[in-house]
Amino acid sequence: MADHYEVLGVSREATPDEIKKAYRRLARQLHPDVNPGEEAAERFKLVTHAYDVLSDPDQRARYDAGGSDSPFGGAGANFGGFNDIFETFFGGGGARAGRPRSRKEKGQDALVRVDLELKDVVFGVHRDIEVDTAVECETCHGACTQPGTSPVRCDICHGSGHVQRTVRSLLGNVVTSQPCGTCQGYGTTIPYPCATCQGQGRVRARRTVSIDIPAGVETGLRLQLPGSGEIGPGGGPHGDLYIEVSVADHAVFSRDGEDLLATLEVSMPDAILGTTSRIDSLDGPVDLEIRPGVQSGDVLTIKGRGITPLRGNQRGDLRVGVHVVTPTRLDAKSRSLIEELATRTKLPRPQLAEFHQGLFSKLRDRFRNG
Structure with missing residues (x-):
């Protein structure tokens, strides 16, 4: 028996795509409708059988190992070669005619x-x-x-949307079906399409x-x-x-889940003595109580002034991080008062403390954990 690779004209390392291309090229040359001679018919049979074996991974593996290359391939017979012939020449693959296409189709999203x-x-x-x-x-x-007109039944397919033709093959006469080229498979034609929408x-x-x-x-x-x-x-x-x-990003507020975050600058006297500050939240003004001795990095929480969740109705909170602003320019009297304050309170001199990431990192962490 002829070597299947030689029949198709490909190497033993040929890819499935190369095998398919070689088969289709030979099938066009040797098909009985194109080349009716007996020699071409025999070659066509060999080409088809070779493709049946080599296009199936299991059959190809058995063939390469020297095993059986029966054209029927056992219980799982592969008739892909004949289907490819019909698809190549007639575009239908032997499919049965279905219902006519509907002109109504779903629109795109x-x-x-x-x-x-x-x-x-x-x-x-x-x-x-x-x-x-x-x-x-x-x-x-x-x-x-056009208004006053309607589609008419296609004279070619008689309303079925498909046309049939009989093809002579090795299996005998095979009836194939394909969409009607006159009505495009709709079963009807429109002699007078709407001029506004072009049908x-x-x-x-x-x-x-x-x-x-x-x-x-x-x-x-x-x-x-x-x-x-x-x-x-x-x-x-x-x-x-x-x-x-x-x-869009906001100049003052940022989002953390259902909470809103903001930073409030507090003067040193207000931080020492405490005060009440009216701030503008995203849904109106709100009073914020600043306790005496508040420190930079402290987070003050205003309940229920955050974001309403997508699922649920319990609003988040507005969390305000404190940033104490130290004055940089003092007149003589103000400086004297600060010096007196330092003396009276006996504040410790600057000294190294436990390492932290920095004020703003600290503030960020408190936002997340506060």
Whole structure:
């Protein structure tokens, strides 16, 4: 028996893709419809059998090892060679005719990016979004035809959407089916397509979509609006609309989960004596009590002034890190008072203490752990 590799004209190290290409090239040359001679028929049979063996990894391995190369390959017979012939020459693979295609298809999904401020995340926000997408044609209302007309049954496929043809092969006469080229598989044709949408049933337009963006969203989150994407061809169902959120950085506040973080500069006298400071949170002013002797790096918490979570209604907190500001320019009287204070309080002189990462690292850690 002829060597399968020699029959296909490939080396024993040929890849599956190289084997397939060699087979298809020879099949086009030797197929009975192209080359009806007896010698070509015999070669075609050998080429097909060689491809059946070498295209199946298990059969190829047995063949390379000197084992059986039966064209039927045992219980798991591989008839891929004949299917490839039908696919190469007739595009149908011997498939049975199915139902005609529907002109109504689902529309594609759409993605829109929405920029938000941090304050929009606290309680959520309503937005009207402009979307440039496909909408139903107002002239034909998705019918694809001019008003007063309708699709007609295809004369070629008689409404089935497929045409059949008989092909002579080694197995005898084989009936193949493929989509009708006249109606493109729809089973109907449109003699008078709608002039507005060119027979598509939809046109491009800008429309407004209203959306309530919930509280607690963050950058990168995508919200899905089912059925708000573009309409499909032929008036088919809408796809979905996805809203991708991008939250801008805030000059004062930053986010840590459901909490808001901020830094409050406190003068040295206020830090020593304590005071009450009115600060502007993202949802209005709030009084913050600064206790006497507060230190730089201390974190003061205002309950319930953070962000409402995406799932739930218990708001986070506003956590304020204290930064005591030391005056750098003093007049003579102020300096004298500070010196007197130092004498009266007997403050310790500067000395080395336990190592810390630094004020702002310390403040950051307290934010996270406070």
